[in-house]
Amino acid sequence: MNQEYIKADNWSIIEEGFDQETVKSSESLFSLGNGAMGQRANFEETYTGPTFQGSYIAGVYYPDKTRVGWWKNGYPEYFAKVLNAPNWIGIDVLINNEPLDLFTCTAVKDFRRELNMKEGWYKRSFIATLPNNGAKVQVVITRFLSLDIDEVGAINYNVSPLDQDVEVTFVPFLDSGITNEDSNWDDKFWNTTEVHSKDNRAYIQAHTMKTNFKTCTFMASELLLDGKILNVEPNAKQKETWVGHTYTQKVKQGGVITLHKFGGYTVSRNHKADALVEAANSVLDQVSQLGFNALLEKQKEAWAAIWQMSDITIEGDEKAQQGIRFNIFQLNQTYLGTDPKLNIGPKGFTGEKYGGSTYWDTEAYCIPFYMATKNQNVARNLLRYRYEHLEKAIENAQKLGFNNGAALYPMVTMNGEECHNEWEITFEEIHRNGAIAFAIYNYYRYTGDYSYIPEMGLEVLIGIARFWHQRANYSEAKNKYVILGVTGPNEYENNVNNNWYTNYLAKWCIEYTVKQLHKVKDGYPDDYERIVGHTRLTSNEIDKWEEVAKGMYFPYSEKYGVYLQQDGFLDKELITVDKLDKMERPINQKWSWDRILRSPYIKQADVLQCFYFFEDHFSQEMLEKHFDFYEPFTVHESSLSPCVHSIQAAKLDRMDQAYQFYLRTSRLDLDDYNKEVEEGLHITSMAGTWMSIVEGFGGLRIIDDKLSFNPRIPNKWKSYSFKINFRNRIIKVTVSASGTKFKLDGHEQMSIRYKGKRLELNPGEEISA
Structure with missing residues (x-):
C-alpha cells in the first residue's frame, strides 16, 4: 500500500477520497488527545470493515500476566497494558431505518478528513448513498478533546439529505463491552458495575480488574434541526455493558439535522471513587452551559497559546x-x-503497542523538548516521577540479586515496577539507568535549577551509582573492570560483553554522583546529612565506586581508530547496509533473529548515542571517524x-x-x-x-x-x-x-x-x- 495519501499542508493533516485499505492507518494519524485521555480516529457511526477501536485514559492500566515460553528467575510477573477504555464516541446513524455504514454504502464521494493542528480539532465529511433504500446524504462531523476541561470531548454530527426527505435516527451510546487488541491471555480487563440513564445523560461505571481503577464513562446529547435546538426526550435503552439514547426526526431535503454529543471519563485517580457520577455531572453542567461552539472557541485559544511557544x-x-x-x-x-x-508512552493515546508504559525515551529524548517549550516545572515533574519510583527501582534490583540500595530503573513501567517480558531487555538493557542520571544532569545544565538534586535527584544518583558498582566486575585478564552480558541501544546485539556505551555511562554516572555529593555537602549540609543518613552511605563505599570508574575497560580498535560497540564487533562480517538487497529490508521483518544477532547491523545509534550525550567529551575529528564507521552499518529500524x-x-x-x-x-x-x-x-x-x-x-x-x-x-x-x-x-x-x-x-x-x-x-x- 502506498502510504503517501496524506496531502501536504502547513497546518493540517488531510486525507481526500475514501479507501478501505487506509482506514486503520488514518485512525492512528488523525488521533486526538488532551493529556488526560485520547482516542484513535475511529468512525462514530457503525463501520463493519477492518478497524482498530481504541480509546485510552491516562494512567489507567492492567497488569497482564507475562507470557513466556520458559520462565526464568527474575522475570517480571506482568506486562502492563494501557487499556482500551469504554467507548463514548459511538453514534449509530440510521437513514429511513437503514444503518449508515461506509463499508457497505454503494457510493462514498467527497470523503475528506482534516486534523487541524493549529486549532486542535478533527473533521470528517462525505456524501454516501445507502445500499438498500438508495437515500443520499451529506455528513459532516467535527470532534475534539477539550484542553480546558480535560475530562470531556465533544462531537458535532451533521446529516443533510440531498435527494429526498428522510427520517434520521441518531443513537448516541456508551459501551464498556470492549477488548484490547494487545492481550496476552485474553483476560477480561473491565468489570461493569452500573449502567444508568437520566434525561439526556447516561453513565457507565466500571473498574479495571486487579488494578481497580474506578471510572465513570458519561455522555450528554442535544438535537438541533437547521441550527435550532429541539426539546425532545430520547428513548433510552440499556444492556449489561451498553446504554443508548434514540432520537428520531424527519428532515426535509436540503435540511440539516445535528447531534451534539459531549462525553468522557471521570476516574478514581482524580476523584473520590464513590463520587464519579457526581463529578461527571459537574463536567456536563459546565460544557452544557458553554455549548459546543463556545467550547470549540476555548479549544482554539488553548492551542494558540501552545503554538505561541512551541x-x-x-x-x-x-x-x-x-x-x-x-x-x-x-x-x-x-x-x-x-x-x-x-x-x-511511546504510542501515546494512539495504540496499544509497548503497553503505553514509560521507557528511557522520556529522559533521553522528551525532556529536552519539554524543557525548552514549557516552563521548567514540566520537566521537573518528569524527573519527580523517577524519584517517586526510587524504592521500586531498588526492589527491581533486589529481584536480580543486587543489594545495599542499588537501584535498577525499569525498562518498561507504569508504577515503578519492571514489566517487560523479554530477558535480553529486562535483564540486560541496563543503559536506561544512565539515561535517567543524564536527564538529571541535563535538567540542571539547561534550567540552572539545582534544587532538584539535593531535594530528590541525589538519592536517585546514589542508587544508580551503587548499581553500576555492583554490576561491574574485575577482570584479571584485562586488569580492568568489565560489564558482561548486556544489550546496548542496538537491540540487534544481545548478551554482549562491554558494550562501549554502557561502560562509558557507568563510569560517567559514578563520577557525576561523586561530584554532586561534594557539591551538596558544601552547599546544602542539612540535605546532605539527611541523604547520607537515609542511604547509609560511607566514604569507604564511595572509594570503591571510584575504583570501578577509574578502572573501567573500553574496547577499542587500533586498526580503525574507533571505540568498538562491544568486544566481538570486529568478529562480524562487516558488510555495509548499502550492500543489502532491498528486498531483505527491514531485516527485523525479513530475517531470523539468529541471523540478525550475528550481523553487524545496528538498529539505532549506540556508540553514536554516547557521542550525542557527551559531545563535549570528544573532538570533532573523533565524532567524524565514529560516524563514518558506524552509520554505514545502521539500518535505522528504530524510530529513535x-x-x-x-x-x-x-x-x-x-x-x-x-x-x-x-x-x-x-x-x-x-x-x-x-x-x-x-x-x-x-x-x-x-x-x-x-x-x-x-x-x-x-x-x-x-x-x-x-x-x-x-x-x-x-x-x-x-x-x-x-x-x-x-x-x-x-x-x-x-x-x-x-x-x-x-x-x-x-x-x-x-x-x-x-x-x-x-x-x-x-x-x-x-x-x-
Whole structure:
C-alpha cells in the first residue's frame, strides 16, 4: 500500500477520497488527545470493515500476566497494558431505518478528513448513498478533546439529505463491552458495575480488574434541526455493558439535522471513587452551559497559546513544515505536564503497542523538548516521577540479586515496577539507568535549577551509582573492570560483553554522583546529612565506586581508530547496509533473529548515542571517524535512530544527509516508513524530530552555562524559526541563508554565543548576526 495519501499542508493533516485499505492507518494519524485521555480516529457511526477501536485514559492500566515460553528467575510477573477504555464516541446513524455504514454504502464521494493542528480539532465529511433504500446524504462531523476541561470531548454530527426527505435516527451510546487488541491471555480487563440513564445523560461505571481503577464513562446529547435546538426526550435503552439514547426526526431535503454529543471519563485517580457520577455531572453542567461552539472557541485559544511557544516555522518546504508541526502537535496531545504521576508512552493515546508504559525515551529524548517549550516545572515533574519510583527501582534490583540500595530503573513501567517480558531487555538493557542520571544532569545544565538534586535527584544518583558498582566486575585478564552480558541501544546485539556505551555511562554516572555529593555537602549540609543518613552511605563505599570508574575497560580498535560497540564487533562480517538487497529490508521483518544477532547491523545509534550525550567529551575529528564507521552499518529500524544521526550529520556540516534523516524522523508516521503506522504513532521519537531542528540545524548547545548557537540551513529551505525558553527567558531564533536573527522576550538582558562569539541580547530588540 502506498502510504503517501496524506496531502501536504502547513497546518493540517488531510486525507481526500475514501479507501478501505487506509482506514486503520488514518485512525492512528488523525488521533486526538488532551493529556488526560485520547482516542484513535475511529468512525462514530457503525463501520463493519477492518478497524482498530481504541480509546485510552491516562494512567489507567492492567497488569497482564507475562507470557513466556520458559520462565526464568527474575522475570517480571506482568506486562502492563494501557487499556482500551469504554467507548463514548459511538453514534449509530440510521437513514429511513437503514444503518449508515461506509463499508457497505454503494457510493462514498467527497470523503475528506482534516486534523487541524493549529486549532486542535478533527473533521470528517462525505456524501454516501445507502445500499438498500438508495437515500443520499451529506455528513459532516467535527470532534475534539477539550484542553480546558480535560475530562470531556465533544462531537458535532451533521446529516443533510440531498435527494429526498428522510427520517434520521441518531443513537448516541456508551459501551464498556470492549477488548484490547494487545492481550496476552485474553483476560477480561473491565468489570461493569452500573449502567444508568437520566434525561439526556447516561453513565457507565466500571473498574479495571486487579488494578481497580474506578471510572465513570458519561455522555450528554442535544438535537438541533437547521441550527435550532429541539426539546425532545430520547428513548433510552440499556444492556449489561451498553446504554443508548434514540432520537428520531424527519428532515426535509436540503435540511440539516445535528447531534451534539459531549462525553468522557471521570476516574478514581482524580476523584473520590464513590463520587464519579457526581463529578461527571459537574463536567456536563459546565460544557452544557458553554455549548459546543463556545467550547470549540476555548479549544482554539488553548492551542494558540501552545503554538505561541512551541511552533517551528519552515519556509520553502511544505512537507517538512507539516512534519514538524505534526510531531509537536502529537507531543502536546500526549503530555502537558499537569500531572506528575503521568509520563509519556511511546504510542501515546494512539495504540496499544509497548503497553503505553514509560521507557528511557522520556529522559533521553522528551525532556529536552519539554524543557525548552514549557516552563521548567514540566520537566521537573518528569524527573519527580523517577524519584517517586526510587524504592521500586531498588526492589527491581533486589529481584536480580543486587543489594545495599542499588537501584535498577525499569525498562518498561507504569508504577515503578519492571514489566517487560523479554530477558535480553529486562535483564540486560541496563543503559536506561544512565539515561535517567543524564536527564538529571541535563535538567540542571539547561534550567540552572539545582534544587532538584539535593531535594530528590541525589538519592536517585546514589542508587544508580551503587548499581553500576555492583554490576561491574574485575577482570584479571584485562586488569580492568568489565560489564558482561548486556544489550546496548542496538537491540540487534544481545548478551554482549562491554558494550562501549554502557561502560562509558557507568563510569560517567559514578563520577557525576561523586561530584554532586561534594557539591551538596558544601552547599546544602542539612540535605546532605539527611541523604547520607537515609542511604547509609560511607566514604569507604564511595572509594570503591571510584575504583570501578577509574578502572573501567573500553574496547577499542587500533586498526580503525574507533571505540568498538562491544568486544566481538570486529568478529562480524562487516558488510555495509548499502550492500543489502532491498528486498531483505527491514531485516527485523525479513530475517531470523539468529541471523540478525550475528550481523553487524545496528538498529539505532549506540556508540553514536554516547557521542550525542557527551559531545563535549570528544573532538570533532573523533565524532567524524565514529560516524563514518558506524552509520554505514545502521539500518535505522528504530524510530529513535534518524534524529540522533541528523543532529550529528548537521554538526559535521553534511547537510544533505542531515536533511534526509530529518525528513525520515519528521514524516516517519505520515509516510509510514516502518509500514506499521496502523498500530499507532511513534510519540517519543517525535521529540527527537524537534531536536533535529533545534540542536541539529540550529546548533543549540549549552556551553559554559550559556546558550550557544551554530546554525545551518538545508538547501531546500528559505528560512526556519523556533523559540527557546531558557531559564524563564524566551529567545526567538530565525535562520535564513543570509544570516540569523535573535529576539529576546522578557525584561533582562542576556548574553549568548553565536558561532563561538559572544552576543548581547536586549529585551524586545531583534539582532541580526
